[in-house]
Amino acid sequence: MTMQARVLNLRKQLEQLFPGKWLTGNERTRNLQTGVPEIDNGISRGIARRRITEWMGSVSSGKTTLLRSAISNWCAAGLSVAYIDTEGRLMASDWAFIDQGEGKFWIVRPPDANTISAPVNRVVPLVSKRSLYSQEATWSADQFIRSNAFDVVILDFGAIDPSDQKRRGMSYSPVSSRVYARLQRSLDRSKAALIIVRDGTPSVATDSWGCYSRFSFDLGTSIKCEAGLAGVAMITPTIQCRVERDGMNQTLEVNVGGSVQNRLFTHPQVPDRRTSKR
Amino acid sequence: MSGKGNRAQVVMCSEEASRHQIFAGMKLSEAKAVCSDLLWKDYDEQLYGDAQKKLSRQLIACSPKVTALEPGIFLLDAIGLGYVGGEQKMCRDMQKIAGRAGYADIHIGIADNAFAATIASKFKRRQFFIVNAEEDAKFLSPLSIKHLAVSEEMQCSLHELGVRTMGQLAALSEESLRQRFGRDGVIARELCQGADRRQPYLPPIEREFKCSVDLGAPIELLYEIQFVLKSMVDRLTRELRDQGWWAEELQLAFFSNNDKFEERPIKLLRPSNHAKFVLEVMKLSLEATPLTREVTAIELSINRYSKEAWSQTPIETSTSSGSISCCHAGSGSISCCHVKQAESESVQLSTSDLDNASLSLTLMLQRFVSRLGEDAVVKSVPNDNYLPEQAGAWLPVAHKPSTMPVLPVNIAYINARTGPTGLTAGLALRRCQPPQPVLVEFQGEKPKSLTYQGRWYTVKEITEPERLSSLWWDQSAKRSYYVALIEPRESRDPRASRAARAVIQDQGLLAMLVNDHDANAWFINGFYD
Numbered sequence: 043m044t045m046q047a048r049v050l051n052l053r054k055q056l057e058q059l060f061p062g063k064w065l066t067g068n069e070r071t072r073n074l075q076t077g078v079p080e081i082d083n084g085i086s087r088g089i090a091r092r093r094i095t096e097w098m099g100s101v102s103s104g105k106t107t108l109l110r111s112a113i114s115n116w117c118a119a120g121l122s123v124a125y126i127d128t129e130g131r132l133m134a135s136d137w138a139f140i141d142q143g144e145g146k147f148w149i150v151r152p153p154d155a156n157t158i159s160a161p162v163n164r165v166v167p168l169v170s171k172r173s174l175y176s177q178e179a180t181w182s183a184d185q186f187i188r189s190n191a192f193d194v195v196i197l198d199f200g201a202i203d204p205s206d207q208k209r210r211g212m213s214y215s216p217v218s219s220r221v222y223a224r225l226q227r228s229l230d231r232s233k234a235a236l237i238i239v240r241d242g243t244p245s246v247a248t249d250s251w252g253c254y255s256r257f258s259f260d261l262g263t264s265i266k267c268e269a270g271l272a273g274v275a276m277i278t279p280t281i282q283c284r285v286e287r288d289g290m291n292q293t294l295e296v297n298v299g300g301s302v303q304n305r306l307f308t309h310p311q312v313p314d315r316r317t318s319k320r
Numbered sequence: 321m322s323g324k325g326n327r328a329q330v331v332m333c334s335e336e337a338s339r340h341q342i343f344a345g346m347k348l349s350e351a352k353a354v355c356s357d358l359l360w361k362d363y364d365e366q367l368y369g370d371a372q373k374k375l376s377r378q379l380i381a382c383s384p385k386v387t388a389l390e391p392g393i394f395l396l397d398a399i400g401l402g403y404v405g406g407e408q409k410m411c412r413d414m415q416k417i418a419g420r421a422g423y424a425d426i427h428i429g430i431a432d433n434a435f436a437a438t439i440a441s442k443f444k445r446r447q448f449f450i451v452n453a454e455e456d457a458k459f460l461s462p463l464s465i466k467h468l469a470v471s472e473e474m475q476c477s478l479h480e481l482g483v484r485t486m487g488q489l490a491a492l493s494e495e496s497l498r499q500r501f502g503r504d505g506v507i508a509r510e511l512c513q514g515a516d517r518r519q520p521y522l523p524p525i526e527r528e529f530k531c532s533v534d535l536g537a538p539i540e541l542l543y544e545i546q547f548v549l550k551s552m553v554d555r556l557t558r559e560l561r562d563q564g565w566w567a568e569e570l571q572l573a574f575f576s577n578n579d580k581f582e583e584r585p586i587k588l589l590r591p592s593n594h595a596k597f598v599l600e601v602m603k604l605s606l607e608a609t610p611l612t613r614e615v616t617a618i619e620l621s622i623n624r625y626s627k628e629a630w631s632q633t634p635i636e637t638s639t640s641s642g643s644i645s646c647c648h649a650g651s652g653s654i655s656c657c658h659v660k661q662a663e664s665e666s667v668q669l670s671t672s673d674l675d676n677a678s679l680s681l682t683l684m685l686q687r688f689v690s691r692l693g694e695d696a697v698v699k700s701v702p703n704d705n706y707l708p709e710q711a712g713a714w715l716p717v718a719h720k721p722s723t724m725p726v727l728p729v730n731i732a733y734i735n736a737r738t739g740p741t742g743l744t745a746g747l748a749l750r751r752c753q754p755p756q757p758v759l760v761e762f763q764g765e766k767p768k769s770l771t772y773q774g775r776w777y778t779v780k781e782i783t784e785p786e787r788l789s790s791l792w793w794d795q796s797a798k799r800s801y802y803v804a805l806i807e808p809r810e811s812r813d814p815r816a817s818r819a820a821r822a823v824i825q826d827q828g829l830l831a832m833l834v835n836d837h838d839a840n841a842w843f844i845n846g847f848y849d
Contacts, residue, residue, distance in 0.1 A: 099849075101750070101829060101847050101849065102828070102829040102830050102831070102847040102848060102849050103849060104747070104849065105849060106748040106750060106849040107746075107747045107748045107848070107849065109748075110748045129753070130753065131750045131751045131752075131753060131846070132748075132750065132751070133708065133709075133712065133748070133749045133750075133751055133846070134700045134701075134703075134711075134712030134713050134714050135700075135702065135703070135708055135709075135710075135711035135712030136712070136748045136749055137700040137712065137748075138700045138701055138702035138703075138711070138712040138729075139702060139731065140700065141699065142731065146699075147699060147700070148697055148698070148699055148717055149697070149698050149699065149700065149714070150688070150692070150696055150697055150698075151696065151698055151714065152696075178691070178692060181691070182688070182692070185684055185687060185688070186684075188684075189680065189681060189684045190680075191681055191684075200750075261828060261830070265781070265805065265828075267781050270783075270784055271784075272784055273782075273783070273784045274781055274782065274783045274784065275783060275784060276783060276803070277781055277783060277803050277805055277830065279747075279805075279830060298746070298747060
């Protein structure tokens with residue numbers, strides 16, 4: 043065995059022990075660029091393929107907005123993204139322009155977010171309907187990863203069900219260690235990146251040893267209110283992002299761009315002006 | 321009506337509805353706008369198709385060539401009837417057959433061509449009307465041009481030109497009609513002259529692909545059932561291949577001691593006569609919904625089949641990005657699948673690799689359909705609508721809806737003004753399901769504070785409302801949309817639920833606050849996240 047081959051072998055072994063540390067030349071191809079410079083140039087170097095990334099934040103923390111921006115960037119670059127929306131809370135209009143590029147963007151949603159029910163003729167353990175759909179969501183993520191067709195798989199668990207949390211304690215997480223291990227094993231055989239999205243603060247979820255890096259979000263302190271003719275026209279907050287990886291952490295602040303209103307569309311409906319100011 | 325919601329289209333309508341300016345092809349919303357007392361039923365294609373087929377089979381007794389032109393209209397060959405009782409006898413026979421089948425209101429027209437015969441069947445609402453041989457043009461000549469299935473615009477133009485009857489239209493030169501109305505004008509002239517190329521033909525042979533196995537002993541394990549199914553699938557797919565067909569939908573029936581306890585239709589995502597694929601799909605279905613009883617007999621039939629397409633799968637390769645796209649021709653269900661080649665710069669997949677890739681993707685989608693339902697995997701499409709809730713829609717990936725429930729948006733227009741990033745700018749909303757009603761306290765005209773899930777919040781900042789109203793013809797909506805930055809007040813109510821306390825954060829929340837003017841109520845539709 044030549045010296046070069048030995049070094050390569052050693053590097054592979056070290057990579058297995060300390061993932062992500064021994065990559066040099068092609069690191070950027072193994073990490074997916076989010077299009078948010080603060081994240082891409084930070085300690086995480088984007089989102090790692092074949093790894094689990096946690097994307098957390100409380101309600102209204104800006105995590106979905108940043109994730110959408112990253113997905114839009116990936117789809118524009120020709121990468122395909124699968125999103126498992128366990129609670130069915132995403133708004134179709136927000137995600138309608140995502141796959142304008144070459145990449146595909148598929149979403150798995152509960153058939154009717156209000157009527158999550160057990161599959162017909164299936165004997166299910168006595169768990170809440172939401173837990174049942176969490177199981178289906180994990181299965182869906184596994185399928186997408188194994189398909190080798192999607193570059194990024196996003197598993198959005200939303201908020202933790204208070205009833206489950208009450209029953210199983212405050213440290214309860216919908217993704218158990220066993221599930222993490224299983225998903226990681228599927229990821230090892232694919233080239234996809236898995237992002238687990240959760241509502242909540244990192245302290246709540248202690249059971250996430252399997253994640254490679256963690257992004258936690260919060261609204262920034264500076265919130266910009268743009269004045270219009272008669273008052274505030276637009277509220278644009280900044281998003282604070284805390285990145286944790288390999289025991290290191292970094293805090294970033296990201297600005298949000300303005301939105302395009304529906305009225306800019308070319309074929310609006312005939313306006314009905316019956317709504318007068320009450 | 322075919323389709324769902326307001327995008328549903330009128331397939332056929334009664335004469336009374338036609339008198340109220342309702343016609344086939346109209347959207348339901350338009351029809352309701354024209355006639356508020358409109359009564360409609362969903363169009364059951366299968367039901368009409370079956371009834372049409374059944375009547376066609378019975379009408380073969382009158383003539384060997386029978387063709388169903390459109391729902392309720394049949395074309396029969398009436399040549400050589402002189403030796404079997406004449407045309408009048410044929411009409412009476414047809415009336416008897418239709419009467420026995422339960423269709424009392426039947427009108428028959430006999431002419432040299434299909435168009436003249438169709439007009440003759442409606443002529444003066446007689447039971448039957450026979451146009452003399454070689455007198456089609458003479459029969460059509462005094463009739464109004466309204467009988468022609470041409471656009472309303474063309475009808476008006478002809479009327480303004482003084483052309484009222486088909487005879488007048490037939491007298492016009494072909495060139496002048498071509499210049500004025502294009503191909504439609506030429507075809508209309510030919511019809512008026514009694515030239516129609518439509519002919520009845522021999523009805524297609526009914527094929528039945530079905531096989532059943534009566535097992536000696538009851539079985540319940542999946543691999544045992546799969547073993548039995550394999551031999552059945554092998555036989556059926558061989559038959560399909562030999563005859564040049566492929567299956568679109570299967571039907572599996574399970575019996576336990578002569579009692580049919582389960583019957584399940586299995587829709588294939590793409591038509592196939594490949595035994596391995598079909599067997600895999602059935603296995604997925606059995607895994608997703610296991611059988612509840614042991615099985616003593618199995619019946620497998622092919623519900624729907626179509627002519628096998630021999631066109632090759634189109635392949636688009638892009639060596640620079642290393643991606644290969646494969647589209648499934650003919651299925652119309654999977655639009656495009658990408659197989660990424662991350663490591664290599666320029667990769668050529670062999671045909672077998674490509675087949676395997678597309679097969680595995682189709683199977684993956686089939687797994688989702690079997691386990692979560694047809695509408696579980698969706699993609700979002702923009703809809704040209706003011707209301708945020710209506711400005712986008714989820715369309716299933718596994719099948720194409722019969723009518724598109726969206727109005728397309730001119731994306732180029734937005735791209736030109738805001739750039740590509742403008743399309744996904746702004747904050748993403750996470751909806752509350754359903755919208756949460758809130759109690760609002762005002763300071764002057766502006767909301768000052770509100771209650772949400774048993775806790776008071778102070779409105780720190782609020783935008784000017786976007787006042788929208790639309791859909792007055794369906795579900796009237798009059799709403800004002802606000803973006804509000806709210807912060808929790810110190811709780812004065814110790815009874816606030818634990819669940820609420822778990823959800824509520826101590827930081828500010830950016831909410832979509834909606835004033836529904838119809839319900840005279842305020843709601844939180846969701847939080848910008």
